[in-house]
Amino acid sequence: MKLLDRRQILRWAAGAATLPPVARVAWAQAYPSRPVRLIVPFGSAGATDITARIIGQWLSERLGQQFVIENRPGAGSNVGTEAVVRSPADGYTLGLFGAPNAINTTLYEKLNFNFVRDIAPVAGVIRFPNLMVVNLSLPVRTGPEFIAYAKANPGKINFASPGAGSTPHVNGELFKAMTGINIVHVPYRSVAAAVTDLLSGQVHVIFGTSASTIEYVRSGQARALAVTTATRLDVLPDLPTIAEFVPGYEASAWYGVGAPTGTAADIVQRLNREVNAGLADSKVKARFADLGGIAMPGSPGDFGKLITEETEKWAKVVKLSGAKAD
Numbered sequence: 001m002k003l004l005d006r007r008q009i010l011r012w013a014a015g016a017a018t019l020p021p022v023a024r025v026a027w028a029q030a031y032p033s034r035p036v037r038l039i040v041p042f043g044s045a046g047a048t049d050i051t052a053r054i055i056g057q058w059l060s061e062r063l064g065q066q067f068v069i070e071n072r073p074g075a076g077s078n079v080g081t082e083a084v085v086r087s088p089a090d091g092y093t094l095g096l097f098g099a100p101n102a103i104n105t106t107l108y109e110k111l112n113f114n115f116v117r118d119i120a121p122v123a124g125v126i127r128f129p130n131l132m133v134v135n136l137s138l139p140v141r142t143g144p145e146f147i148a149y150a151k152a153n154p155g156k157i158n159f160a161s162p163g164a165g166s167t168p169h170v171n172g173e174l175f176k177a178m179t180g181i182n183i184v185h186v187p188y189r190s191v192a193a194a195v196t197d198l199l200s201g202q203v204h205v206i207f208g209t210s211a212s213t214i215e216y217v218r219s220g221q222a223r224a225l226a227v228t229t230a231t232r233l234d235v236l237p238d239l240p241t242i243a244e245f246v247p248g249y250e251a252s253a254w255y256g257v258g259a260p261t262g263t264a265a266d267i268v269q270r271l272n273r274e275v276n277a278g279l280a281d282s283k284v285k286a287r288f289a290d291l292g293g294i295a296m297p298g299s300p301g302d303f304g305k306l307i308t309e310e311t312e313k314w315a316k317v318v319k320l321s322g323a324k325a326d
Contacts, residue, residue, distance in 0.1 A: 031091055031267050032065040038257075039095045041080025043073040046191055047128055047211040047291075051255045052096040054287055055125055058278035059271075067094075076104055076165060076325060078111060085113040089262035091271070094122065098255040099167045102310040106318040107165035108325050116311060120263050121304035123275035124256040124296035126288050128209045129229040130171050132242060133222045135201045143226045143245045146205070150181040158184040160194035160203040165323050168194070170314055171207035171228055171251040173321040178246050198222060209253045210235075210292025228252055235292050254296060254310070256303045272300050 038056050042048045049071060056067040072080035077100045087093035101115050132143065138157075140146045150157050161169035164187050176183060186203050188194040191212045197203050199221055206213065207228060214235070216222040226242045227233050228251040242249040257275060259268060278284045279295040288295060296303075 031270065032063055034092065035066040035068050036091070037070050037087075037093045038067050039080050039084050039093065040069060040071045041073065041077035041083075041095065041097070041101075042071065043190075044071050047209045047253060048096055048098060048255060050211060050291065051126055051288075051293075054284060055096075055257070055275060055278055058281070058284055059274055062274050062277065076107070076163065077101055078104060078108065081115065081119070082113055084258065085118045085260060087260055089120075089260040089264075091259065091263055091267035093260065094271075095119065095258050096125075096255055097258045097307075099253050099310060099314070100165075102307060103165050103167070103170055103314045103318060104325075105311050106315040107323060116307060118261050119258040119307075120261045120268060121300045121307060122257040122259050122263075122268050123272040123300065124254070124298050124303040124306060125275060125279070126255050126293040127229070127296050128211050128253040128255075128291070128293050129227045129233055130168060130207045130209055130252060131213045131217065131224045131236075131239075131292075132175075132205065132207055132226045132228065133198065133213050133217060133224050134205045135198055135203070136221075136223055137201050138204050138223075140225070141223070143240065143242060146225055147179050147181060147245075150179075150183055154182040155184060157181075157204045158186045160186050160188055160198055160206045162191045162194050163187050163189065165318065165325060167209070167251075167253045168207045169323065170317050170321070172205075173323065174249065174251055174317050175207065175242065175246070177317070177320055178249055207251075214292050229294070233292055235289065254306065256296065256306075258303075268300055 038052055040049050040052045052069050056069050059067045072083050081101060084093055084095035105115055140149050159172045169185060194206055195212060198206050217224040224239055226240050228242055230243055230250045232241055276297045279297045285295060
């Protein structure tokens, strides 16, 4: 009986492989037929987690199956990323990836996977500009004033980040390299800890995501000097870009959905369509906009191009800074 069952299964599998195009499309449209895991390679409450929960809820409502957010922090996102890489390429395990993955390609000397090769881009989701935010006690009100003050006080100003090689860290290193200033990096174990010490005056500046810093700026507990993206933010229109006084500077935190390489193109395309639909939805757009986020719609190829470009860009900054994984 067991042998017969196995033969039946093999026949069904063979039959499925020879389905006509219309039948294959119908089969793909049945996806998902059970809950989908969306792995977040960081802990809860951060920008990555917030992004995953917003887009995960949208996908759950649109596709009729629960997209379960699973936080798998560790090794600067490598633990969660490897969990996705090692999962079956069937569309039922996805990951929410971002700039840290591109940075880690160079930051870590040995990884058990190749991010560019082993993750199939599905859809870009959101770009969070980083804000250059200082403690209120620092006697500067503009970016140029900060640069002048730092040059007058070399090695006496420190900048916080949630760890060596994190997005805020490399954003700060890029700023140092392009301005020629000497400010000291102070790594923390989390964004929350870094921002707490910024507010108390233990550190002077952070290049933090808008999601983690904008409320402190709005409430007057910290001062924003500039935004790291190439264009100004709609939610903070009077805040200049760093590029306005450091030509050519651009950096941001970005997030998108990926799947194990080998995931069926029909599944990837369907997920891409639904994510893009979410980014066009007024309620989803409002939730991201309130955090200072900028929607990043596009094709899987567009997201793949971003991953490649960012990996190459941050490789140069990591090597120049001498940053090493904690």
